Amino acid sequence: MIATKAIGDKVVTFDLVERMQYLFVRVVKARALASKDAAIDPFAKISLGSHTARTRSVPSTLYPEWNEVFAFGKERMGGPALEIAVSDDRDPDSSFLGSVVFEFAEIPVRVPPDSPLAPQWYRLERKSHHSQSSPRTVRGDIMLAVWLGTQADEAFTEAWQSDSGGYAHTRSKVYLSPKLWYLRVNVIEAQEVHLERFQPEVTVRAHLGFQVQRTRVAGNRTTSPFWNEDLLFVAAEPFEDDLVLRVEERKSGGEKEEHALLGLVRIALSGVERRIDHRQVSSRWYNLEKHGGGGDGSGGGEDEQKKHSFHGRLHLRVCLDGGYHVLDEPVNHLSCANPTARQLWKAGVGMLELGIIRGKDVLPMKNKEGRGSTDAYVVAKYGSKWVRTRTVMDSLNPRWNEQYRWDVHDPCTVLTIGVFDNAQLANRDARIGKVRIRLSTLESDRVYTNRYPLLSLQQSGVKKLGEVELAVRFTSASVLSMLQLYFQPLLPRMHYLHPLGVTQAEILRISAMRIVAIRLARSEPPLRQEVVQYMLDTDVNVWSLRRSKVNYFRLMSVLNGPMAVVRWMENICHWRNPVTTVLVHILFLILVWYPELILPTLFLYMFLIGLWQYRSRPRSPPSMEARLSQAEVVEPDELDEEFDPIPSAKDPNVIRARYDRVRIVAARIQNVLGDLATQGERVGALLSWRDPRATAIFVTFSLVVAVVLYVVPIRVIVVVAGLYAMRHPRFRDPLPAAPINFFRRLPSLADRIL
Known part of the structure; x- marks a missing residue:
């Protein structure tokens, strides 16, 4: 049976992750405990084989209330039975006050969304090895609820968890960015x-x-x-x-x-x-x-x-x-484009579900008791909703098996997942790696389950710190509504009617990022500032010779297409392949004789190329690429420059000032190169099926245009196009045209760069 969990009036199906068996124990309260006076501090201790957990102690009462939940993983279910014992925290020598023992065969199984199991009163009895050394009289009752469930149970999030040590800062949590x-x-x-x-x-x-x-x-x-x-x-x-x-x-x-x-x-x-x-x-x-x-x-x-x-x-x-979307992340990695004012939000077009399954071969991030250890957790961010999994303590192959969901208002957005090592409130949480998934590259109602490498760029070079296995599903509510979004502006109207300057927008983005980091760090448990900054790409516009090389080679890769056409034409002119040259001559004479066939032939050719490349379309969301990021061939001096802060720590002071100035100017050139490369990559994405809906739209458009241009005389098309291009400003819409909106929504390689 598939585990489900209700969220509000909706039900989330936990079918993207493995079902993990847990034994849940809810300890509510006790009454009329045995004591000569009220000078006891009672607590409850849960024993499951060699594994134990305990509630807090309640001072000076015979009627303590705990209301705590404990979750023991299936691998922790050792021993013949489950025992809940009540003891006195003041008297370690004779602290036993009574216990309740459950045989595993008697424990009921609860499958969400069944109603929560109601706690019951149980008589405390002398059924423990502690009873032999405790002279106290056993009296009183304890209110408990014990059941077998999975991680889909609503009690799991707030429960003490055996695989995460039970600490509050290691449990899974959901955070919301401030408005x-x-x-x-x-x-x-x-x-x-x-x-x-x-x-x-x-x-x-x-x-x-x-x-x-x-x-x-x-x-x-x-x-x-x-x-x-x-x-x-x-x-x-x-x-x-x-x-x-x-x-x-x-x-x-x-x-x-x-x-x-x-x-x-x-x-x-x-x-x-x-x-x-x-x-x-x-x-x-x-x-x-x-x-x-x-x-x-x-x-x-x-x-x-x-x-x-x-x-x-x-x-x-x-x-x-309230008409703007306040940017706190780079536009290329945007996860939400809704304006601040909620009445201007777009209607939802679907639902995104993410299953965080497991990590594999994660490298030790710190030393614990003389050996390498990693306490890994995952943070995922989409829109204003952040989720954090529980921390799996001391494991190089952690298993989370947690599933989350988000409402999607625009498919041309990016989901960001980061893996970190929990520093246990002592140091900074170490980065293990990051994955970005663009929703428009996902086919609707299809589950993508893949392992993604966790790459970290350090001063010694790029390093693979392990892998993370994720399951992603994007479900669209209306295909027509989603396709219409491709012809609408990505950002709200105010960004186009009264745009912000480039420098001004970047300054405001950094301020917004700092505000979000400060507010989330004040949550309980806190989401640390270094985690938020890493997820929001704080240093995306900082100068780096490596990133400049990346953008340069991206631009050269885009220019490879036109250069290949030039080389092909050169081969035709030099008759290196006589058969091809003769065919090109025949085609050339036909197009000259019938010029109205030029545009239909061109669009029909793109239509056929799009159909042909459908066979080689990407079958899974792309991950970070060290080779694309030029991280495999980077020089140590370049890495030293990239990790050198601004202002520079180099001497003398005059050279440092000039060095910083050159880096700032070069950062602008780097961004321009990146923008040029992004535009060229979007052109290539028209027929690559990386965004299946966009390519389907363009392929269909090419076929329609090919037919229209074949039927309608070319002179009519040229006159209509010329008059439309020279139309009066009164008939111009201040918002970008539909083709421009469609082009800006096409994916590029920008969201795959480290």
Whole structure:
């Protein structure tokens, strides 16, 4: 029977992973324990062969309540029976208070989604080896529930687990990223500012948490400076930090630039207006305060009056933009494109299910008791939902067999899975490897079960640290709705109607990533910052000579196609293959004589190529490739440069400054090369069946165009195309056209690079 688990009003079928047998023990409470007084600290101890576990002790009571669940794996089921004994934590010599023993044959089996097994009262008896050394009278009852189940049981997540040591930070958990907003602050002008100099240089510095931005110097150097400049921040719900704007006067002279505070404004984000489009919000005047400028407020009335006196006012337009998608990960690895405002979300088109089965031959990541050991766990991220498996303690072949699901709003997104070593709250969790799976490369309703290599790039070079076995299934709700998405923009409308600058978007992405890492690190148990940063690719745009080589060779691989055509044409011109040359001459004369056959022939040719390459289409999602990442041939000096932080640790200081500047400039060139290579790879993806739906759309389109161009005279096509290209701007849609949207959704090799 297939194990299932209810989540809300939906049922998840645990059919992608192996079913693991567990013995569950729920210890609820006890009553009327035997004691002369209440000076006992009772606890319950569960014994299963040589394996034991215990509840916490409840101080000074004869009616303790524990309400704890324990899960023992099938391999732990040793011994003839299960024993639950109640003991006193205060008296180790005669602590036994009674026990209950269950024979394995008497334990019921529960298969989800059966109703939870109700706990029952059991009489405590003297049936333990502890009873021979304990003079206490046995009296009282204990409320228990004992059953056999699987990892699909809803009690499994919160249970003490024998294969993970039972610690809270080793159990499986689900996390949600905070809801992120773009906070737009339009600094318009100030009036009646108390200036200290004639013709001052006045700026506004805005703070939101760790984010700091400054306007340019006001053009009019008067008591009413004017800016009309937009500042953009990332804010996360619930809002914890206030927006602080400081009007400052820049002072010249000295080695370090100084600013004198003229006044400040503090705005609580909970009262800021929210919008979902680019409509103009109302502006407001805010009175400037000058805390600390006219006294510390602890003196007489004169200082207090000066502190709260009028220092001018600031004209602002502040709003929370909900029409954008706040990027916290690279666009090439985007896992969700929904805007912040939920009313603008696209309808769901399917469901993604991930089965995390096992790891294989994972290398030891640390030493434990003089031997190599790994405490591995897996983190998967899609959209705002993060999942973390339980930690399998001290195993180089860990078995998780956990299954999770996500709602999918766009198939052209990426699922990211990372494997880490649990440092047990002492050090940083070590990276073992990462896998990315693009949903558009998956066929609907098909289960992909594969082992993926776990590659780690270190200063000594690339290293395979093991393998992880995953099962993935993408189920589409409506094929028509999903195909329509290929002709719609990937990002929300606001990104195209009022786009952000490239540099500005990258700065905001880094801020969003830091906010997500800080918030998830405060969860219980925490999802560590180094884990979040690794999953979100913090250093994706940092200079690396290796990545520059990767993008260069990607670009050269794209150009191999046109160069092959040039070489083929050269062979034709030099009659190296007479038969082929004669056939090309005949085809050339036919196309010249009948020019209306050129375009139908071209599209028919692409249609036939697409059908021919269907045989060699990828049968499984691709994984990380060390060869594509140029990690197998990288030089030690290049790796030393890649792992060298910015600012560089090299000496002398002048060389370090120049070195950093060159790296920053080279990083931009690297990104441009990557973008060019991505566009070329998307062209190649049209007929490669890497995205089966996109290729099917293009192949069908090619056939239709071939037929239309054959039926309709070429002159009519040229006139219509020319008039359409030169149409009046009034008839142009500000959003990208459907072919552009389709092209931008095609997969590239960017999501397969280390």
